[in-house]
Amino acid sequence: MAEIARYPSLLPLTGKVDGPTARAASAGPAKQDKDHALWREKSLRRLFSIGHIEHENELEQSTRDQIVKDSMEVLRSNDRGGYTVPAEGLYPFQWNWDSAIVAAGWAVFDELRAWEELETLFSDQWKDGMVASINFHKFSKTYFPGPEIWGTPENPSKTSGISQPPVAALSARFMYEHTAHPVEAKKNIEDLFPKILAWHRWWYKARDPNNTGVVAILHPWESGMDNSPAWDESMTFPIDPTLPPYERQDLTHVNANMRPTKDTYDRYLTLLYRFKRENFYDPDKLYEISPFRVTDLCVNSILFRANRDLRWLALQLGKTDAVAEIEGWLDNGFEGFKKLWDEEAGLFKCQDQITGKLEDAAISAAFLPLFAGVATREQAARLVENLSTWLKHVKYSVPSLDPQDPRFEQLRYWRGPIWLIINWMISNGLRHYGYDKLADRIRNDSIELTNKAGLREYFDPVTGDGAGGTKFSWTAAMCLGWLDRNAVIAIGHKMSGPKDYLN
Numbered sequence: 301m302a303e304i305a306r307y308p309s310l311l312p313l314t315g316k317v318d319g320p321t322a323r324a325a326s327a328g329p330a331k332q333d334k335d336h337a338l339w340r341e342k343s344l345r346r347l348f349s350i351g352h353i354e355h356e357n358e359l360e361q362s363t364r365d366q367i368v369k370d371s372m373e374v375l376r377s378n379d380r381g382g383y384t385v386p387a388e389g390l391y392p393f394q395w396n397w398d399s400a401i402v403a404a405g406w407a408v409f410d411e412l413r414a415w416e417e418l419e420t421l422f423s424d425q426w427k428d429g430m431v432a433s434i435n436f437h438k439f440s441k442t443y444f445p446g447p448e449i450w451g452t453p454e455n456p457s458k459t460s461g462i463s464q465p466p467v468a469a470l471s472a473r474f475m476y477e478h479t480a481h482p483v484e485a486k487k488n489i490e491d492l493f494p495k496i497l498a499w500h501r502w503w504y505k506a507r508d509p510n511n512t513g514v515v516a517i518l519h520p521w522e523s524g525m526d527n528s529p530a531w532d533e534s535m536t537f538p539i540d541p542t543l544p545p546y547e548r549q550d551l552t553h554v555n556a557n558m559r560p561t562k563d564t565y566d567r568y569l570t571l572l573y574r575f576k577r578e579n580f581y582d583p584d585k586l587y588e589i590s591p592f593r594v595t596d597l598c599v600n601s602i603l604f605r606a607n608r609d610l611r612w613l614a615l616q617l618g619k620t621d622a623v624a625e626i627e628g629w630l631d632n633g634f635e636g637f638k639k640l641w642d643e644e645a646g647l648f649k650c651q652d653q654i655t656g657k658l659e660d661a662a663i664s665a666a667f668l669p670l671f672a673g674v675a676t677r678e679q680a681a682r683l684v685e686n687l688s689t690w691l692k693h694v695k696y697s698v699p700s701l702d703p704q705d706p707r708f709e710q711l712r713y714w715r716g717p718i719w720l721i722i723n724w725m726i727s728n729g730l731r732h733y734g735y736d737k738l739a740d741r742i743r744n745d746s747i748e749l750t751n752k753a754g755l756r757e758y759f760d761p762v763t764g765d766g767a768g769g770t771k772f773s774w775t776a777a778m779c780l781g782w783l784d785r786n787a788v789i790a791i792g793h794k795m796s797g798p799k800d801y802l803n
């Protein structure tokens with residue numbers, strides 16, 4: 301416990317949880333507080349009980365300690381009781397994949413709080429299994445489009461009407477595998493497992509009705525890489541002339557040169573109002589009528605990796621039927637990914653499902669099939685060759701667009717900047733295929749970026765400056781669970797079977 305004394309400002313740990321999913325309410329407040337304090341104490345002990353590990357090029361221990369402390373403070377200050385907002389003001393609700401990543405960050409120092417994050421995320425799951433991109437727990441005027449614009453029917457004003465990359469199974473497996481509290485964790489996972497399974501089923505039913513093995517996104521916001529040039533061509537459908545006037549809130553928080561243009565926003569809203577006219581209800585119908593339908597590499601790579609983790613969880617829980625079902629998705633997915641390989645470019649590409657064309661842009665998600673473990677060894681070698689060339693043109697890895705592409709903008713959201721969560725995924729994937737040197741380079745760059753620029757939303761790959769929002773939750777979670785060398789548990793868990801699909 302001596303190490304904990306280094307963080308006197310973090311103690312004592314106040315254990316108050318007043319969110320919508322506060323656990324064990326029936327157990328009585330005294331017992332609940334005691335349990336919570338116990339969970340926290342054990343988790344903290346694990347976090348700070350490992351000594352200094354010498355590592356070339358790494359920062360001084362005191363600098364790292366400061367980043368860990370700042371990261372914990374960011375999660376605490378963005379905690380709204382059972383869920384964590386990505387950033388104060390700019391993103392005032394619970395975002396889906398942010399929350400799942402953030403859960404893994406909480407798990408490093410407060411496991412109970414980590415489980416609550418996932419529990420709250422699934423608390424507004426739709427009846428058909430969808431987990432929406434945004435849960436609007438409390439009203440806020442600082443974000444557009446908020447609940448009043450979405451007006452989704454299933455849970456009036458409670459969620460958006462589309463989804464986001466399915467990261468939750470990854471965090472759930474990570475939390476379960478590394479828990480210091482196996483009995484409690486087992487209860488949590490038993491509760492969560494069927495919900496995550498239902499969500500993955502939703503992806504296949506609603507977004508891959510023709511059983512191709514890879515799913516579509518019907519809105520750029522579903523990819524999580526909202527403004528990516530990967531779908532510039534697919535975003536040329538006509539803007540709805542009846543679009544009601546609107547006022548963007550993002551530009552009141554962040555400089556316009558870092559955000560999507562008005563034309564792009566008009567198209568985001570054209571899609572939203574088109575889906576709203578169908579009441580968001582009938583996924584088959586949405587799939588048919590959407591003027592935007594793209595096989596996205598980010599969602600599909602994450603879904604593939606999440607299926608591996610969900611299968612791992614199913615095995616732990618003895619759910620044999622689910623194991624077989626998930627293995628079917630993995631085998632089909634492996635076939636589906638083959639169509640996304642551009643042999644000439646040596647890269648994976650997104651695909652417009654309406655025209656059938658591979659999208660021309662080479663984006664950072666091109667490397668995510670390594671994270672999924674769905675690329676063959678030959679493909680991995682070509683990807684590494686490409687990534688190495690990209691890195692000759694920028695100082696820091698990994699830009700969200702090939703820096704040689706004329707559309708590259710080092711500051712504009714998803715058209716050049718670096719996101720730490722994508723860096724973690726790419727680095728993790730590279731390690732899986734044995735490219736440790738490149739994986740280390742990405743990790744070291746990520747450490748340097750957060751040290752230089754702080755816990756920003758994203759980073760300029762040329763200058764290393766921070767951009768977008770500040771005190772950003774998932775960046776903090778990445779510092780805790782990936783970059784901090786002292787973290788006893790880190791989100792670098794090994795990929796699980798059933799096969800390696802590498803050859």
Ligand code: GLC
Binds near residue numbers: 391397524526527
């Ligand atoms: C932006 C990102 C999206 C993220 C959200 C909250 O919209 O593009 O991926 O979930 O911010 O951080």
